[in-house]
Amino acid sequence: MELKTVKFSVSSTQFYFGASMSHLKKIARPASSVIITDEHLFDAHPDKFRGYNTIVLKPGEEHKVQDTVSEIIEQLVEMQADRQTTLVGVGGGVVTDITGYTASVYMRGLKFGFVPTSILGLVDASIGGKNGVDLGDYKNMVGTIRQPSFILHDYSLLASLPDHEWVNGFAEVIKHACITDAAMFRELEKHTVADYRRDKKLVSALIRRNTLIKTKVVQGDEFEKGDRRLLNFGHTLGHAVETQYELSHGEAISIGMTAACQLSEQLTGFKHTAKVTALLGQYGLPTYAAFDRDRVTEVMTMDKKRDRKEMNYVLLSRIGKGVVKAIPLKQLGRMIRQLD
Numbered sequence: 001m002e003l004k005t006v007k008f009s010v011s012s013t014q015f016y017f018g019a020s021m022s023h024l025k026k027i028a029r030p031a032s033s034v035i036i037t038d039e040h041l042f043d044a045h046p047d048k049f050r051g052y053n054t055i056v057l058k059p060g061e062e063h064k065v066q067d068t069v070s071e072i073i074e075q076l077v078e079m080q081a082d083r084q085t086t087l088v089g090v091g092g093g094v095v096t097d098i099t100g101y102t103a104s105v106y107m108r109g110l111k112f113g114f115v116p117t118s119i120l121g122l123v124d125a126s127i128g129g130k131n132g133v134d135l136g137d138y139k140n141m142v143g144t145i146r147q148p149s150f151i152l153h154d155y156s157l158l159a160s161l162p163d164h165e166w167v168n169g170f171a172e173v174i175k176h177a178c179i180t181d182a183a184m185f186r187e188l189e190k191h192t193v194a195d196y197r198r199d200k201k202l203v204s205a206l207i208r209r210n211t212l213i214k215t216k217v218v219q220g221d222e223f224e225k226g227d228r229r230l231l232n233f234g235h236t237l238g239h240a241v242e243t244q245y246e247l248s249h250g251e252a253i254s255i256g257m258t259a260a261c262q263l264s265e266q267l268t269g270f271k272h273t274a275k276v277t278a279l280l281g282q283y284g285l286p287t288y289a290a291f292d293r294d295r296v297t298e299v300m301t302m303d304k305k306r307d308r309k310e311m312n313y314v315l316l317s318r319i320g321k322g323v324v325k326a327i328p329l330k331q332l333g334r335m336i337r338q339l340d
Contacts, residue, residue: 001019015151033088037055057094069101093116093124120168123210129144131144131145171234192283254286258287310328
């Protein structure tokens, strides 16, 4: 196990790489902690939760809403959770988002930490302090930025992860490569999802690398005033598509990255859309897709990255170099409608 402490503006997060969930008892004592997880994880690993008060949620993005948070808070009150209680989110991005948000608002703030159990959770969702819930068609419209005290990586939990969730998570890995790490992009071109599933050393190194990429970006811009916006590559259009169709987060973001590459061709002179879409396809992700351009554009106008009549849109100047460009909403709408 490797312990690495990452400092942010007013707090720090301890990362436990290559740990076991059994180590959790040393970080968050069962007597003063509550675990939040979902039915899939609880049923797959019942022994992992023994000794803890555990709140078990229904799985799925459709439950990442304020009503779920209210239900959790009612259970915390019944458990007599107080300001000395630590909340621990064990699960994928939905669970960690809900846990961090609940911990931020219950009794005006509890200590919390995560045990991410999906590729998406390990490389993206658990990192950086963004916690929130969805509001109708609008992803993560309500939330906070507050850093977890710890993130524990137990790679054995990936054993129960279904195939489609591995694919889902690699969209965020490819995103990181596109915006800041051309060398990792080239490494990904040499492998497949099957390679990473088979080789624990290979996948643990990849997860650690992505964790440090995101933490470095967040350290430099914790509250998303500048470079942290780069992490939204593919997300502006991707989130809008995700709310309208039955797609996983990774699938929607992959479609969003494809569109962002096409926009980059026009706005930055980017020349490698084919390389990006080939890599996405290599990892089982969709690229070009038919969708309701008008409705998706309408949803995009309420995106958090909007600044009055402009959208801060993440583009690529080259592979490994993301840039943020303010695009007038009317121009962006026209460009989206003209996409292939």
